[in-house]
Amino acid sequence: MKRRGLPLPHQQTQVDVYERFQKRYWADPAGFVANCINWPSGQSPAPYQLEVLQMLVDHRRVSVRGPHGLGKTTVAAMSILWFALTRDGRDWKIATTASAWVQLASYLWPEVFKWMRRLKWTSIGRAPFNHREALQRGLKLDTGLALSLAPADCNRMEGAHAAHLLYIFDEAKIIPPATWDATEGAFSTGDAMGLAISTPGEPSGRFYDIHARRPGYEDWQVIHVTKDDAISAGMMNPEWAEQRKLQWGEGSAVYQNRVEGEFAAQSADGVIPLAWVELANQRWLQLQADRKLEAEDQEMVGVDVGRTGDKTVIARRFGKHVIVDLRRFGNLSTMQTVAQVQAALTHGGKATVDVIGIGAGVFDRLRELGLDVAPFGAGERTSKRDRSGEWGFENKRAASWWNLRELLDPELGEPIALPPDDMLTGDLVAVRWREKSGNVIGLESKDAIKARLQRSPDDGDAVVMAFWKDYRGIPFG
Numbered sequence: 001m002k003r004r005g006l007p008l009p010h011q012q013t014q015v016d017v018y019e020r021f022q023k024r025y026w027a028d029p030a031g032f033v034a035n036c037i038n039w040p041s042g043q044s045p046a047p048y049q050l051e052v053l054q055m056l057v058d059h060r061r062v063s064v065r066g067p068h069g070l071g072k073t074t075v076a077a078m079s080i081l082w083f084a085l086t087r088d089g090r091d092w093k094i095a096t097t098a099s100a101w102v103q104l105a106s107y108l109w110p111e112v113f114k115w116m117r118r119l120k121w122t123s124i125g126r127a128p129f130n131h132r133e134a135l136q137r138g139l140k141l142d143t144g145l146a147l148s149l150a151p152a153d154c155n156r157m158e159g160a161h162a163a164h165l166l167y168i169f170d171e172a173k174i175i176p177p178a179t180w181d182a183t184e185g186a187f188s189t190g191d192a193m194g195l196a197i198s199t200p201g202e203p204s205g206r207f208y209d210i211h212a213r214r215p216g217y218e219d220w221q222v223i224h225v226t227k228d229d230a231i232s233a234g235m236m237n238p239e240w241a242e243q244r245k246l247q248w249g250e251g252s253a254v255y256q257n258r259v260e261g262e263f264a265a266q267s268a269d270g271v272i273p274l275a276w277v278e279l280a281n282q283r284w285l286q287l288q289a290d291r292k293l294e295a296e297d298q299e300m301v302g303v304d305v306g307r308t309g310d311k312t313v314i315a316r317r318f319g320k321h322v323i324v325d326l327r328r329f330g331n332l333s334t335m336q337t338v339a340q341v342q343a344a345l346t347h348g349g350k351a352t353v354d355v356i357g358i359g360a361g362v363f364d365r366l367r368e369l370g371l372d373v374a375p376f377g378a379g380e381r382t383s384k385r386d387r388s389g390e391w392g393f394e395n396k397r398a399a400s401w402w403n404l405r406e407l408l409d410p411e412l413g414e415p416i417a418l419p420p421d422d423m424l425t426g427d428l429v430a431v432r433w434r435e436k437s438g439n440v441i442g443l444e445s446k447d448a449i450k451a452r453l454q455r456s457p458d459d460g461d462a463v464v465m466a467f468w469k470d471y472r473g474i475p476f477g
Contacts, residue, residue, distance in 0.1 A: 017125030
């Protein structure tokens with residue numbers, strides 16, 4: 001049997017080794033990972049990673065949820081390599097998709113190539129993949145293909161016909177139902193497998209339905225990798241987990257999703273839903289991958305001036321939609337804060353400065369220096385209304401947070417991009433609102449938030465101020 005990449009002088013010997021390898025590991029992905037990868041000294045696959053891989057053979061459809069850091073993408077990468085190498089020479093395809101293209105381009109396929117470089121090619125019995133076989137986001141061998149498909153490519157998912165099929169659903173929690181449905185026909189015949197992996201989110205959507213064992217999804221084998229599993233395997237630092245509990249609160253949705261690996265919905269009185277922040281994070285990661293974070297001019301700098309015990313935060317907004325970064329400083333004097341804002345404004349744009357307390361001195365000095373600055377008094381009255389025109393606001397603080405909520409709304413908002421920063425995410429999803437008489441929206445007090453979080457939501461305040469004007473450059477009243 002002639003296969004691409006085999007050294008001609010030893011072709012028959014190599015073919016024999018390759019065929020023995022395929023026969024041995026055809027139904028043993030766990031053995032493939034344990035025996036055919038050069039593991040660095042002191043490292044080995046986590047027990048639950050091997051369990052997931054073996055269940056893929058035993059149950060055909062496997063869906064895995066768990067916290068950050070447990071190695072979900074690694075499992076997907078290893079399953080791709082195992083399937084391609086053991087089915088090579090037969091009619092096979094692998095279709096990979098994710099909730100966002102950046103997950104495939106920047107995470108899944110780089111992970112495949114990382115483990116590809118660690119394969120024991122001599123034991124496998126063929127030469128390493130060459131440049132014609134290892135594509136940028138896929139594989140192309142003599143008889144099969146692994147490809148990347150965006151969630152919107154439902155027709156291409158449905159058209160992935162082969163005798164042996166593997167579907168990978170990475171970060172599956174918000175993959176749309178149509179994408180899942182497009183793969184169903186493949187499971188009716190032939191050798192088809194599906195692996196869905198994700199950190200859980202809100203209790204909704206197809207990924208949740210599978211894990212909730214809703215009628216019609218019983219043929220998916222469900223695995224929940226817990227925080228304790230990840231810590232025991234050395235994949236999660238217990239100190240990180242404890243810090244996130246303090247930062248986000250044990251009962252918060254973001255802690256339950258990202259640390260406990262559980263589905264959880266944000267409380268109904270949260271101003272900004274976690275799912276909306278995560279969508280904005282995906283946009284930011286895509287812009288970073290495309291090197292377009294600073295494609296437009298800087299328009300606004302939001303400055304939350306630190307008071308006693310709080311940090312000063314500067315959020316830089318480029319164009320209409322992108323928070324490029326947050327700059328944090330502790331224990332700055334008034335003049336030091338002025339200098340940092342000056343430095344941020346060398347990129348252009350205007351600064352919205354919190355003028356409560358010592359922030360007033362910062363604002364006054366910046367104005368004396370001739371810089372383009374606007375004051376932000378959180379407790380001041382405002383005439384701004386919500387998008388419907390039916391609701392007013394208790395003060396500018398409530399209006400500014402609601403403004404960001406409306407900008408992030410995936411149904412009617414803007415393509416806002418926010419850096420995937422744990423502290424910022426915790427701030428944005430922590431703030432709660434309440435209805436007051438006269439169709440007025442108010443926020444819980446800063447003191448109440450500090451008591452609950454043991455810190456002030458300074459990062460969130462800076463980002464909120466960075467968006468506190470309309471796109472014509474006119475500050476809201």
